[in-house]
Amino acid sequence: MPGRIKKMGDPTNSFTILAIESSCDDTSAAIIKNGQILSNLIATQTVHEAYGGVVPELASRQHHQQIVPVVDQALESAGVTLRELDAIAFTQGPGLLGSLLVGCSFAKALALSLDIPLIAINHMEAHVLAHFVDEPRPQFPFMCLTVSGGHTQIVRMNGIHRLQVLGSTRDDAAGEAFDKIGKYLGLPYPAGPHVDKLAKEGNPLFSFPKPQVPGHDFSFSGLKTSVLYFLKDRIKKDPDFISKNLKDICASVQKTIVSILLDKLEQAAGREKITQVGIAGGVSANSELRRRFRESSESLGWDVFIPAFQYCTDNAGMIAMAAHYKFEQGVFVEHDVVPEPRLKI
Numbered sequence: 001m002p003g004r005i006k007k008m009g010d011p012t013n014s015f016t017i018l019a020i021e022s023s024c025d026d027t028s029a030a031i032i033k034n035g036q037i038l039s040n041l042i043a044t045q046t047v048h049e050a051y052g053g054v055v056p057e058l059a060s061r062q063h064h065q066q067i068v069p070v071v072d073q074a075l076e077s078a079g080v081t082l083r084e085l086d087a088i089a090f091t092q093g094p095g096l097l098g099s100l101l102v103g104c105s106f107a108k109a110l111a112l113s114l115d116i117p118l119i120a121i122n123h124m125e126a127h128v129l130a131h132f133v134d135e136p137r138p139q140f141p142f143m144c145l146t147v148s149g150g151h152t153q154i155v156r157m158n159g160i161h162r163l164q165v166l167g168s169t170r171d172d173a174a175g176e177a178f179d180k181i182g183k184y185l186g187l188p189y190p191a192g193p194h195v196d197k198l199a200k201e202g203n204p205l206f207s208f209p210k211p212q213v214p215g216h217d218f219s220f221s222g223l224k225t226s227v228l229y230f231l232k233d234r235i236k237k238d239p240d241f242i243s244k245n246l247k248d249i250c251a252s253v254q255k256t257i258v259s260i261l262l263d264k265l266e267q268a269a270g271r272e273k274i275t276q277v278g279i280a281g282g283v284s285a286n287s288e289l290r291r292r293f294r295e296s297s298e299s300l301g302w303d304v305f306i307p308a309f310q311y312c313t314d315n316a317g318m319i320a321m322a323a324h325y326k327f328e329q330g331v332f333v334e335h336d337v338v339p340e341p342r343l344k345i
């Protein structure tokens with residue numbers, strides 16, 4: 001049973017939802033009341049830095065430790081008590097099974113004890129709905145490029161919860177390309193922000209081949225390999241090649257990744273005749289991507305949308321936004337719901 005449900009469709013109805021995000025290595029909780037986000041707390045796990053990537057078992061254990069304090073702080077900073085909650089939302093997938101399990105089990109237990117309904121949210125759908133947290137909101141049809149450490153996707157949105165994936169990566173995500181190439185360069189994990197910073201002082205002197213992938217799909221594993229062979233070859237001739245050219249290598253890699261992303265986005269928006277265009281996900285913080293995105297918008301007449309940074313990276317605020325619309329529509333799940341690590345839009 002979905003629990004104690006407030007009457008839908010009553011315009012005077014006020015409702016408050018606690019949302020939980022635990023799909024990867026950020027434990028996050030947010031409170032949304034009548035579509036307004038009151039708090040959005042994110043506890044980032046630093047334990048993975050020593051390993052150069054997310055270690056699933058460690059991520060899950062950290063979620064266990066952090067989920068209660070993060071939820072408590074989200075409630076406190078919103079000035080909301082558990083008894084005032086009307087529903088609990090959580091990320092059902094996609095993500096790491098062990099990480100998703102923590103958020104899902106916590107949400108189920110709390111919803112059961114408070115006798116309120118549960119709302120299951122698709123993480124990738126929520127990244128797109130992050131554009132609806134603040135004004136101005138996009139009009140439909142809207143196109144969003146979601147770029148993070150785990151995903152690279154172009155989505156067409158015809159309405160709230162009416163999303164269609166037009167293209168995705170066939171191998172690595174764009175953020176993963178930044179992180180893995182950064183690792184070859186000796187940069188700390190996650191390397192994306194370091195590459196961005198170093199690239200600002202460098203010039204894109206080196207060129208790397210762009211993959212020829214049909215349609216609106218992406219591929220980044222070839223680029224990763226070609227940078228690796230390029231570095232190996234140059235290091236044979238000069239062992240200090242990386243340290244002498246670090247800024248220019250970063251600028252060159254960044255330029256290649258960003259043009260792969262923008263070329264595909266321009267192509268997809270042109271073919272679908274869409275001028276409401278957004279970017280989301282952690283990589284949307286990249287300064288070159290933002291610059292080229294704004295440049296494209298000027299030449300192609302797009303209205304562009306980039307969520308506030310706290311709603312770009314993995315966060316429960318975007319889960320709360322998606323949950324708000326599901327609550328309005330009365331879309332709840334039963335308590336036998338399970339995480340779906342490979343959940344698709």
Ligand code: KG4
Pocket residue numbers: 024147148149150151174175176178179190191192193196281282283284285286287312313314
């Ligand atoms: O959305 P997010 O916080 O978590 C995932 O769902 O993965 O994205 C993290 C990714 C990492 O790969 C990180 O290196 C990348 O976003 N990233 C950046 C920048 N800031 C974060 N990549 C390039 N430039 C940046 N400024």
Ligand code: ZN
Pocket residue numbers: 123127148150281313314
């Ligand atoms: Zn994400």
